[in-house]
Amino acid sequence: MKNNRLITIVVALLSLVGIVLFLMTMGVDSEDRVAISDAVSPLVTYSLVLLILTAGVTILASVFSLFKNPAALKKALFGLLGIGVLLVISYILSSDGQVVDANEKVIAVAGGSVSKNTSTGIWLSIILIVIAGGFFVWDLLKGIVKS
Secondary structure (H helix, E strand, O other): OHHHHHHHHHHHHHHHHHHHHHHHHHOOOOOOHHHHHHHHHHHHHHHHHHHHHHHHHHHHHHHHHHHHOHHHHHHHHHHHHHHHHHHHHHHHHOOOOOEEOOOOOEEEOOOOHHHHHHHHHHHHHHHHHHHHHHHHHHHHHHHHHHO
């Protein structure tokens, strides 16, 4: 019960700081770009700090939860192993040639590590989309067969 009260107080204080920072941006002349930048900068920094802290706490809580539950840890490690295998396959399939986007704009020049990594990411996305599509079709067919 006391933890809930403490969490409520912390959230209220964080919200109050955010509201104050937001109100500080409302009082700035909209034509003065320097003043707007100076007023918005603390709000953006505060938001980034909260985002990083929240992500960190979430990751730590997830990791501690995994270590408390060996079955979940085993599943998570198998999932990481599967992603690792897909990443290796993607790296093997990728080329180090020039990478262009849909508008024929060069994303990465040929022969560089950036080009190889970009191509690896594209191949990984394609493989994951194919796997997700396969599961979608499989689930759809299971639903049709049950009906």
